[in-house]
Amino acid sequence: MSPIRLAMVGGGPGAFIGPVHRMAAELDGRLRLVAGAFSRDPAKSTLAAEAWGARGYADWREMLAAEAARPDGAQAVAVVTPNHLHFAVSAAALQAGLHVMSDKPATVNLAEARELADVVARSGHLYGLTYTYTGYPMVREAREIVARGDLGQIRKIVVEYPQGWLSRPIEREGAKQAEWRVDPALAGAGCIGDIGVHAFNLAEFVGGVRVERLCADVSTVVPGRQLDDDCNVLLRFEGGARGVLIASQISAGARNGLRLQVYGEKGGLSWSHERPSQLTVDWLDGPSHILHAASGYLGVAAQAASRIPTGHPEGFIEAFANLYRDFADAIAERRPTAGLVPSIAEGVRSMAFVETAVAASRDGAGWVALQGALP
Amino acid sequence: MSPIRLAMVGGGPGAFIGPVHRMAAELDGRLRLVAGAFSRDPAKSTLAAEAWGARGYADWREMLAAEAARPDGAQAVAVVTPNHLHFAVSAAALQAGLHVMSDKPATVNLAEARELADVVARSGHLYGLTYTYTGYPMVREAREIVARGDLGQIRKIVVEYPQGWLSRPIEREGAKQAEWRVDPALAGAGCIGDIGVHAFNLAEFVGGVRVERLCADVSTVVPGRQLDDDCNVLLRFEGGARGVLIASQISAGARNGLRLQVYGEKGGLSWSHERPSQLTVDWLDGPSHILHAASGYLGVAAQAASRIPTGHPEGFIEAFANLYRDFADAIAERRPTAGLVPSIAEGVRSMAFVETAVAASRDGAGWVALQGALP
Amino acid sequence: MSPIRLAMVGGGPGAFIGPVHRMAAELDGRLRLVAGAFSRDPAKSTLAAEAWGARGYADWREMLAAEAARPDGAQAVAVVTPNHLHFAVSAAALQAGLHVMSDKPATVNLAEARELADVVARSGHLYGLTYTYTGYPMVREAREIVARGDLGQIRKIVVEYPQGWLSRPIEREGAKQAEWRVDPALAGAGCIGDIGVHAFNLAEFVGGVRVERLCADVSTVVPGRQLDDDCNVLLRFEGGARGVLIASQISAGARNGLRLQVYGEKGGLSWSHERPSQLTVDWLDGPSHILHAASGYLGVAAQAASRIPTGHPEGFIEAFANLYRDFADAIAERRPTAGLVPSIAEGVRSMAFVETAVAASRDGAGWVALQGALP
């Protein structure tokens, strides 16, 4: 079985997430990077292409056309540009007959996300969205524990995602990663769009319930910044569960501390990105359980998501690689992804969350319904 | 220097917090329990009195009168009844010329709290409120770090207080501690009044800023219960800091996981009741610091709050005892408590928080100002 | 039931462990400090006596005689002097008809310990030894788990006790606690006698097996010091289990990090003094269990050793108080202590361990039998 041929748009020198996509895609030998429009600067794109043994292009439209014309051309595209290009590149790639794996968020706004959903549906091709945290074995185990009803009905979900790297206005001090993320034209939304969507998706992915209503405090803390850098949201889920979502990029000293707590009638589980290979389940009666990745007592999905024996830590790249592996399996078997790779439906929900929260917070609207998600 | 003579109202057989008050008060030999109206049941009160070597009374009014008349009578009273009696006992004791150490909340409602503030002021006697967590050495250190400006201006405070013990309707299953806590007549408020006030007070105590506005989701999760058992609140502090307060008694599997995070411009600190003897400070630049109780590098207040060498854990009773020791010092030195023992002003603020949050949540009022605190 | 009347020898101003004994003894109201020869300096002894509301004596022999003559005299004595007096005071107190609770080690050497065992036996009075760690609820639970056979046959025990406070020669810099601990005449042995005995006793207490043979590396790291300050010992237990014991007072930066691991055929447990209220059990198959103090699912001994609800940390003083409570129960019920309070038999075993290890290490003897314990 030959590897699936992958192209990339974005990810040139200085990028953070492009190299992660490449490492993750190739980790299990299921995909191979063969082409890329890594940068608008032809020299930089060529440099990246040479380093990675791929065909380099300076223009992504040119690349899509050229690869489509080759018998050994790319079969799928990884979209790792700043957010404002996600829609155009993804849509064009799907229309050119390629599968798409897009970095989050799906688009810069809800309208684009809904339009992209139509494009995906019409294309008949696969579209995956790298909500990376769904790729962690113990997140998949958590989802299964909830789905199986071990905790009883879910009553409360708390998800926190503190980062501190935008505590100072580093976008004005030459920090490339910060520059585009705080620019409304390139990023669409700020903290809520960059990491709030991860938190939102994780809560729904594990909790198995959907946000219905919310009350948001989305704000800009660092003076002079145009987009939000801190957001705190009260949630109400279908079925009545309460929730809190906290995402921040001005939590000084925090690194990337995504943490999830899900409470049901009989117990609660918690997962923290700081120790991703373990999952804690606290019971109303009885000792707490710590479940460890790569253990024989885990469910099928979690077990399949580890490559090496228990006690040997796997991390962010491997979680990412699990999404790519699932994506590759679906391509190879000509079937939809099996529910573990986030799809455009999740992309639309996330953008609905972002737009609803930002508007309600700006307007001081209090509790509002989550609007704009697909039925 | 003889120990200060202490009486107690409440705390008879089966009580949780009464014995804690006794152990805490006597731990350092600064106070001695000499009398108590431990129970309305004369036999039970006598039993407790004998066990503790104190004079027993069946009626607290009778006790106040009798002790006031004795040359060796009680000088101070610990109020450890269910909430609905806090006001009456505290006020009567102050008026009888005794100092008061009251369990939280100060009263069952804001009106009583404000009236009690007047009583305290007029009495010229000391009134302390056992927001226990302010007695922990590392909480005091955290307060000092913030006050000293090490973190720069405070931008965000997150305080969580998950408990799970009311996940089932155990008040209908014979659990004495639960029975009165879910009874509006005896408790006043539910989860928010029982532990929400701890979280509120801790956030302000350490953060050094006051809550100005809030948006609350206070709800009852367990069917048939009259008072709230879960609350989630967005906060805005004076000076602009954002905050989130989470308190819950239906977080199944949680024990008593109070956790505080305070973020400033330069770093953030976090303290967790699960490991109370350490305090983590994460810096925007540089390694994280873990400060350990009873270390020579700590501030004066934190150092004074440990009894034994570093690495020897002290816990809840010792934290409680620190409040009593400060209280005893103030009595002995005929001066006000030095800011570390919560006073009636904090009691009023807490009740203002409770009433504002409960009303705003009930009315779907969105953001509202914290109303009713003392100026 | 009136409190048992306790006297103390040692524990005057500047002492660490004397005040701990007092707080622990009185915590549950089962004993009351009534007398003390707190210091050889009459003024200091008087000062301590006044602070604690007790009768002060300058000479412990005088105190024993005087208290024995009073109808309300002390019934038991806490021995908290430097080690070299443990034997004489304990023996005299027992012979004067008092029960004894002695700080560890039992004596300065094995010969004294064996002689004291005879005195105890002849006296018909109770003798307890404060190997404090046996008072922790989760240590008692660990013991019960092992005894019940949950782990299968025990195969390996690792116990570590790192401290760092003697990393520099602070005994020459005015540190009172250090001065006598490094003086052969006052302390008998160094690190191995001060904390190695705790580790030794803990391993046997929980593991339920006795050390038969050992191979020791006992050494003095800080130049100019006469007694050992670091020791590492290989162990062989009866029944074949292997073990390692590490105790050190030159592990710079370590606080009081006693840690125990016990491995059986089916799983292993670990307990750490840094988080004393939890116990981890890792199973060969299945999730790890975390057991929390004061939980309903614990065994009787562990449950009885907590005073307050789960999630409310108790610490060193409470563990100590558990030993005193058990001691008081035994006195009140005129029966031997029930196996949870270490006795002179454990004291003799510990001194046999110290002498065997020190001699074998000095002589380069390799593996030797543990010699001198009681049959």
Add this chain to the structure above:
Amino acid sequence: MSPIRLAMVGGGPGAFIGPVHRMAAELDGRLRLVAGAFSRDPAKSTLAAEAWGARGYADWREMLAAEAARPDGAQAVAVVTPNHLHFAVSAAALQAGLHVMSDKPATVNLAEARELADVVARSGHLYGLTYTYTGYPMVREAREIVARGDLGQIRKIVVEYPQGWLSRPIEREGAKQAEWRVDPALAGAGCIGDIGVHAFNLAEFVGGVRVERLCADVSTVVPGRQLDDDCNVLLRFEGGARGVLIASQISAGARNGLRLQVYGEKGGLSWSHERPSQLTVDWLDGPSHILHAASGYLGVAAQAASRIPTGHPEGFIEAFANLYRDFADAIAERRPTAGLVPSIAEGVRSMAFVETAVAASRDGAGWVALQGALP
């Protein structure tokens, strides 16, 4: 710069470490697997070759000859067979003009290791040994902290490596990974050779001092097993530091809990494989420091060993990949590896440790000198 062409010997279906080598080698795009004698079974080798897009061979000697003859043949070989073939394959590959990256241990015995050292020296080619743990960023930081003298002179090193997976005789129950590891002919040594060598190497790598003398207890716990499955060793390092090394495969419930503590005059550091991205440094005076991988305040070596921003966990595969990246750099720059990739000198030292410890333990020899290492 084209990737370096890598061949592999071993690593076919069912193998654990072969796939890790492949993923690690290819992760950064610096090497590419082009050939392999993955299994002695031609069908299996072909299967693996196809899956990984490489040329398959059934015989490794044939592969070496064929690849040497191709202009695009392999330039380096990864040796991932059971231990008994390490010597023959490594020596042949070096003699065929290929660089070698060998899994540990270097050989099955000391004589072979010393002979291999000669082969390496004569060959002029690079030889690297995958003591994986030296590839972790925070292990490299620890080494740098010690080397820089921050801790002062090193006084004590404790290294523990508990595993539990051989607690039962699973080698008789069809566990392929266990079968050869307990077979003297295939593995050479048991637990001490499989993971004891990791612990030994880590202690010396970070501590910067060499073991001079040791006293070992190497034993077989599971009945019927021929090789050791548990070992406990007292160490003396050059310069006088003391140490303890514990390695076990019968520590039931343990996963892969390698843990290192290094104590100097001024402080101590500890690193645990359970949280590999952090390093704790405890100081004699002052707060503890927690250093986090991928932070700007780390040394050059640690920073270079992370691929993604701080807070994004990297694990075992990435640590492994760091060794391969250093190896590839050295090949590309035609220079020796820079001290971070373990070499045959470390391989010889490890085998000297194994043979010295096993012999001394068997003979009850007590303290012996580490014999047979290269000068």
